[in-house]
Amino acid sequence: MTRRGQILFFLPALLVFLVFVLLPSTQTLIDSFYSHQGIKHPFVGTLYYRYAVTDPAFHQSLGNNLKYLLWTLLFEVAAGLALAVGLEKNTRFNNFLRVAFFSPAVLSMVVVGLVFGFLFKDGVGVLPGMLNEGRALLTISVISGWASAGFFMVIFLAGLANVPEDVLEAARLDGASARQTFWRIKLPLLKEVIYVALLICFTGAFKAFDLFWVLLPNQDHTSIVSTLLVKEVIRFDNQGYGSTLAVILTVLVLVSVAIIIGAKNLWRRRERRGPL
Amino acid sequence: MRDARKLKRWFGVAFVAMAFVLTGHRLALTQPGPNHLKFAHTFTTESERAILDAAVAEFERGHPGVKIEQIISNSEVYNTVGWRLQFQGRNQPDLYFHWHGFKVEYCIQRGWAMDLTPHLAPGFLEQFVSSAIQKQNGALYFLPQSIDISNLVWYDRDRFARLHLHEPGTLGEWLKLCARLRQNGILPLAQGNRDLWPMGNFGAELLGQSLGEEKSGRLFQPRNPINLEYLRRLQTLIEMRDLGCFDLPGVLERGAIGGLGDIDAKVLFLSGRSAQHIVGSWFLADVQDARSKNELKFSIGLFPVPPGDGEADALTAVTTGFLVNPTTRNPKAAVEFLELLLSKKYQSEFAKLGNLSARRDAVEFTSDPLAQRMLEILATTPVIVPPPDTGYRPEQAAVFYEMCGKILTGKLELQHAAEYWTKEKKNLARKGL
């Protein structure tokens, strides 16, 4: 294939990506330095960033994002791991259960939110009171776990399938219990997959929107950065601050990815040095 | 083998081609036509929609070729998200509903509303009470459909009768009545404040009663510091909460008010789980819906939120109505449809659902006792204040709504409320709002 042919093949994807992702992302960054009140759009510098540092609503939303992250680590990642370990054996029954537990992951979060909204309706629902203040964030995390634990289970199952059979056989011959095998052998070998799961869980916790919007869009104890952003832009017509929040959210996602990848590399280096 | 694959491929191609022929028009970039009018509104009950459908049908009969498409959304979303989003559309609504006050002003300023005077039939405006027709620099942008009372106490007449309770005239009497209800194992009020406006509007009425129109209005102006003296009356929220007005074991647990949607609260009241429900005049349409479906098992009465001792009674109310978008390709048809909708025929139908028409002949429209009562309340209440989310800037209203929600759930002490509000206003000012 010629050089020109290669570039020709590459161009459509690049163009779409440039126009619909990179260009608007840059525009968001620019917008965050301008006020969008009224007809004129004056430059305001870092005003919105300085405001965000002290904005209680933003603090609360970010705090909720972090709490949600911790809960989803438990309800999505840990639960997914538990399911994967429990259903590791390839029996027909386990296969059926795997398919079953993954199925909520294909549902739209809007459907999930509306259905659980019904189930948890105060006064009329099957399990009332779950969306009350103080409990709502936990409830949303549990729903999230319900929808996504199967997804993480599938990832972990793929990792477990790669654990070499002879290592397990050796452990069995050494008389290792199931628990020992899990903690000593399987978990360390699952490291790669765990990094991936953490990456998805961390970025997912910042990107979350649908469930929060469908269930409790206006209460501040369930406000997260992405719902706050939409509220600023759409309700308050304050595109400048909304853009600032978008930039901050993006930075948070990128930083958390960088930290996880950095930790992974650090670990790997230490390990390489370790056995010597 | 090869033939089979070829056949399969042809099948695939044929299928996609057929799909394209049948439904591919959805991919077209449509342009608004002069004979297709989009009408955005918030009438969601079946009773209201029956009237609208009849009006649309009559209009379409009288204007062959012209079609009216209704875009229906609920008022919460329309008021918070839709009010700006709908003007981002490719086919923006030709005519649309709105609340008078800040929202209408905003639409006019943005150029989303047109002067209707050149298209109006002569004599049309004279059919309305003059205060409802407000011209700006000689231009008229807004035609009134109804005056919505934002807070009314709807109650279960049968329950009241059984307990020998009467409509209260003062706040003190009302609170006593609520306590009696609770002692008898009945949830006094089903209220859902998930979206903050229900109890926020109620809070605004409390301020209106204690401060009057001008003073309470000033509270919502940007950057205006708040004096605690002005907020004393919000104590009622706390008193009602502490009395257990909003919760009852087995029906609604303590604190449920913050997680419950306004619609859920409505359903609770209509299904007989509470004795009272505070909501606006538009609720009569829901009552009619429930009646027509035979789901309502009791008779309903209503009274205005009683004033505190020595206070003038005040009412939270807003005029609703319609505007026409200047982008419309057929302003004449749009205005003619509005004239039909606002004619005596349809306004009297709406009146049966609690619509308080601004037409001069409105008193004759209905004999429904609840609608009559609303008209009477409107006519006799000396002070009228707007509901904050339509009367003032949305972020200023949101601060107040959030504050009421916090006071109600005990997250904010009343003595810190003024401080809180002033600080929030400063915050808004700092981000340029």
Add this chain to the structure above:
Amino acid sequence: MGKGSGVNEGQPMSRPRSYFKTLAWMLLALVFFYPMLWMALSSFKSSNVEIFGHPFSLPHQISLANYQKAVRQGHLGAYFINSLWVTGLSAAAVVCFGAWAGFALSKARFPFRKFWLALFFIGMILPVQSYLIPLTGLLEMLGVHDSLWALILPYTAQNLPVAILLFTAFFVSLPAELEEAAKLDGVRTARFYFSILLPVARPAVATIVAITCLNTWNEFLMAMLFIVDPAMKTLPVGMIAFEQAHNTDYPALLAGLSLISVPTLLVYAIFNKQVIRGVIAGAVK
């Protein structure tokens, strides 16, 4: 699930502990499925009173009236077709452009190859919020706002990075002889691409299709902000619109929810191997 299935099939489960375990798993699965079950059952009930008065009971009678109402008043048919077009065209564009770009980037001598790969990696993790707000204006400038294209184009862009990275990895793993042989046979690039490369890349294509379809079919935020015209709404937003317009008609709403869940669940039930493989590949990349 890389291991060949059926390794342990037929292993006797006679011990009481196994029975207990099986029972526990069944119970867990039941709890897990309860919300969906409740949704489906309640959608046949006749009124709000029946749903909430007897939340655990079976419906008194199976009637399809709620479904009729959901389809007729909720315009679910139109939303369904919109979702189908948006998902289908986005997936087709992602596969097509992604495979082209992946093929080009798989060549070691491609100019700034590392830079592009890094760029698409960042593109993959970028949250939608980072480009959401200005997109409204951009789509209007391009004249495609409030049409299905206002979703197809951003969805394509959003899902391209994963596809490009996956395809690049896939084509890199292909033996170089494939292209050499084709060259010797005098096959031109385009022919080579369509009749040799794409068939070989079928597993990668299936993966990309699975991920893209899942993402776009269920996408809510952009669809909510970019589509105003009720005739152009996709299923998730249409469902919300239906909820808002019929806010107290719970049975009809639940019927609508059940109805829009059926296609996804059905497709998943049939293609679960491909979907799961796609999810794993998409995730681990």
